[in-house]
Amino acid sequence: MRIDAYITEYARKTPQNIALEEGKNSVSYSCLDNDINTIVLTLDDFKHCRFAILAESGMLYVKVLMAVYRSTNIAVPLPIEFPKFSLEKILYTAHINNIITTDTQYSRFGEDFFERFGTVIIISGSASGEFLRKKIETEANNPELRLVLYTSGTTGTPKGVMLSDRNLIANAESIIKILRISSRDKGALVISPHHAFGNSIINSHLMAGSSVRIGNMNFIDSVFSLIGSDVSIFYGVPSTYRILLRYLERFRKDFSNVRTAASAGGGMDRSIVKEIRELAPDIEILPMYGQTEATARLAYLPAEDVDEFVDTIGKAIPGVILDVFDSEYRPVKPGITGELVATGDNIMLGYLDDEIATEKRIINGWLHTGDLAQKLPNGYIRLLGRKDDLIKIGDHRVNPREIERNIEENNEVSRVFVVPVHHELMGTAISLMVIPAEGTEIEKLFAFCRKSLPGYLCPREILFIDHLPLSENGKISNRSIIEEYKHVKASM
Amino acid sequence: MEQIKNDIVDYLKANSFMDNGSSLKDNDSLTQNGIIDSIGLLELMDYICEKYSIEIPEDMLTPENFDSLQGITNMITKLAK
Numbered sequence: 001m002r003i004d005a006y007i008t009e010y011a012r013k014t015p016q017n018i019a020l021e022e023g024k025n026s027v028s029y030s031c032l033d034n035d036i037n038t039i040v041l042t043l044d045d046f047k048h049c050r051f052a053i054l055a056e057s058g059m060l061y062v063k064v065l066m067a068v069y070r071s072t073n074i075a076v077p078l079p080i081e082f083p084k085f086s087l088e089k090i091l092y093t094a095h096i097n098n099i100i101t102t103d104t105q106y107s108r109f110g111e112d113f114f115e116r117f118g119t120v121i122i123i124s125g126s127a128s129g130e131f132l133r134k135k136i137e138t139e140a141n142n143p144e145l146r147l148v149l150y151t152s153g154t155t156g157t158p159k160g161v162m163l164s165d166r167n168l169i170a171n172a173e174s175i176i177k178i179l180r181i182s183s184r185d186k187g188a189l190v191i192s193p194h195h196a197f198g199n200s201i202i203n204s205h206l207m208a209g210s211s212v213r214i215g216n217m218n219f220i221d222s223v224f225s226l227i228g229s230d231v232s233i234f235y236g237v238p239s240t241y242r243i244l245l246r247y248l249e250r251f252r253k254d255f256s257n258v259r260t261a262a263s264a265g266g267g268m269d270r271s272i273v274k275e276i277r278e279l280a281p282d283i284e285i286l287p288m289y290g291q292t293e294a295t296a297r298l299a300y301l302p303a304e305d306v307d308e309f310v311d312t313i314g315k316a317i318p319g320v321i322l323d324v325f326d327s328e329y330r331p332v333k334p335g336i337t338g339e340l341v342a343t344g345d346n347i348m349l350g351y352l353d354d355e356i357a358t359e360k361r362i363i364n365g366w367l368h369t370g371d372l373a374q375k376l377p378n379g380y381i382r383l384l385g386r387k388d389d390l391i392k393i394g395d396h397r398v399n400p401r402e403i404e405r406n407i408e409e410n411n412e413v414s415r416v417f418v419v420p421v422h423h424e425l426m427g428t429a430i431s432l433m434v435i436p437a438e439g440t441e442i443e444k445l446f447a448f449c450r451k452s453l454p455g456y457l458c459p460r461e462i463l464f465i466d467h468l469p470l471s472e473n474g475k476i477s478n479r480s481i482i483e484e485y486k487h488v489k490a491s492m
Numbered sequence: 493m494e495q496i497k498n499d500i501v502d503y504l505k506a507n508s509f510m511d512n513g514s515s516l517k518d519n520d521s522l523t524q525n526g527i528i529d530s531i532g533l534l535e536l537m538d539y540i541c542e543k544y545s546i547e548i549p550e551d552m553l554t555p556e557n558f559d560s561l562q563g564i565t566n567m568i569t570k571l572a573k
Contacts, residue, residue, distance in 0.1 A: 081526070217530035218529070219533070219558055220534075220553035221550055221552065221553045222553075243530065243531075425531055425534065450507075455529045456529075
């Protein structure tokens with residue numbers, strides 16, 4: 001089955017039930033099903049072709065996504081918060097001939113941006129699509145491929161995670177179970193739908209015949225009004241909660257009818273849990289863990305264990321097996337550090353057009369997550385950082401070495417080092433330590449970062465240093481960079 | 493009014509994705525044009541509160557008051573009275 005087939009089923013069984021809400025508008029399952037069919041008419045000549053989707057979050061985005069599925073094509077949602085040149089890099093590596101976009105994004109990105117596409121469809125509010133150009137090309141794609149989600153690519157080589165119908169459905173089924181989503185539930189989607197977490201909210205709620213209320217985090221009053229409008233399950237990354245917890249009284253009032261506060265995208269820290277508990281004592285807090293490479297979710301921490309085990313990721317979701325392997329791919333005993341691995345129907349097909357990267361991540365059917373972990377005696381799993389140098393910045397997984405290279409290649413500097421630093425709302429932001437060259441100007445570096453990197457990667461400060469941040473054994477790592485940063489700050 | 497507007501533009505140029513050369517119309521959406529994101533808006537709010545010694549109640553944190561230069565300017569003028 002495909003995700004969109006569930007919508008057809010609910011359109012028959014519970015046609016009047018609300019599927020999506022946005023602002024003052026809502027759409028029933030029956031209308032949603034019809035709107036998807038209208039868009040499908042536009043796409044019917046294309047067979048299993050890649051379609052980039054460049055659209056802001058909203059009901060229309062969901063309709064387009066489902067129509068691409070229903071017409072048996074492949075959806076490639078573009079993360080619209082990325083700067084233009086990052087999107088161009090994705091498009092360059094993804095070989096996409098077709099794009100569907102909204103009026104808003106068409107005028108924002110401009111005509112030139114769309115010249116690379118053979119087919120351009122502009123979709124308007126009433127779900128009617130209009131061809132600006134149409135050119136059908138035959139594509140050789142993995143026969144199971146349905147959705148490509150991009151995990152990185154802000155600076156380095158973008159990686160497209162290939163997902164199948166089976167992946168999407170298996171993961172949505174697991175999520176429905178752990179969150180007990182029923183047709184009476186209403187989920188809040190205020191994070192980006194173009195990434196794994198947001199995408200999983202859409203899939204699991206539509207597959208359960210429940211509704212999704214779509215908004216964003218931009219305007220606090222609007223977010224709280226959304227939460228207070230009978231939302232039963234709220235989803236956020238840790239920084240979402242940090243932002244909302246700035247407004248204690250509003251939090252208390254508008255979360256009073258929310259049954260579950262779910263999180264993913266980064267570890268919930270004890271202080272967030274404590275504050276939520278104080279303001280909404282009856283709420284169930286449900287931290288989850290996952291990766292795009294696993295469609296979305298891999299593990300969850302059962303609500304009753306949140307207070308004791310919040311520093312762990314809990315246990316595998318139904319349908320997934322987690323283990324910790326040593327460097328020879330053998331399971332290790334509790335208390336021994338190894339790499340977290342996972343298997344299940346939610347594990348990706350591989351990376352788009354990149355077999356080498358795929359072979360490194362999926363070995364003998366196990367997804368190697370790159371997260372270092374230990375099993376606890378009770379079977380729960382604790383994460384201990386990354387095997388590679390990746391870090392979480394504002395709940396996004398980023399490669400600091402790629403950011404450094406990108407800044408070095410485009411500016412007059414000798415060396416650049418990215419330092420993860422504490423940030424009140426994002427959890428972690430970055431600062432830069434720079435070994436200057438002749439002509440290095442701090443203002444120019446700031447300007448470059450603002451222009452070329454997404455907002456969460458804009459450095460909080462830029463410090464000049466005069467030597468490499470080497471460790472005792474002469475290597476540069478996140479740890480040696482952080483040590484050097486502490487040293488520089490202490491001597492300021 | 494104009495002074496407030498210029499201050500905000502200077503802030504946006506110094507702290508967000510807005511180019512030095514680009515111009516922003518009074519009613520252009522800051523969020524839809526990718527000029528500022530949710531964290532950026534909160535930082536802008538903190539800046540405004542400090543600069544104009546005002547407090548912005550939560551129920552004023554709406555698109556009408558915060559998504560355009562004109563909206564922000566009107567809101568500051570109203571609150572600074």
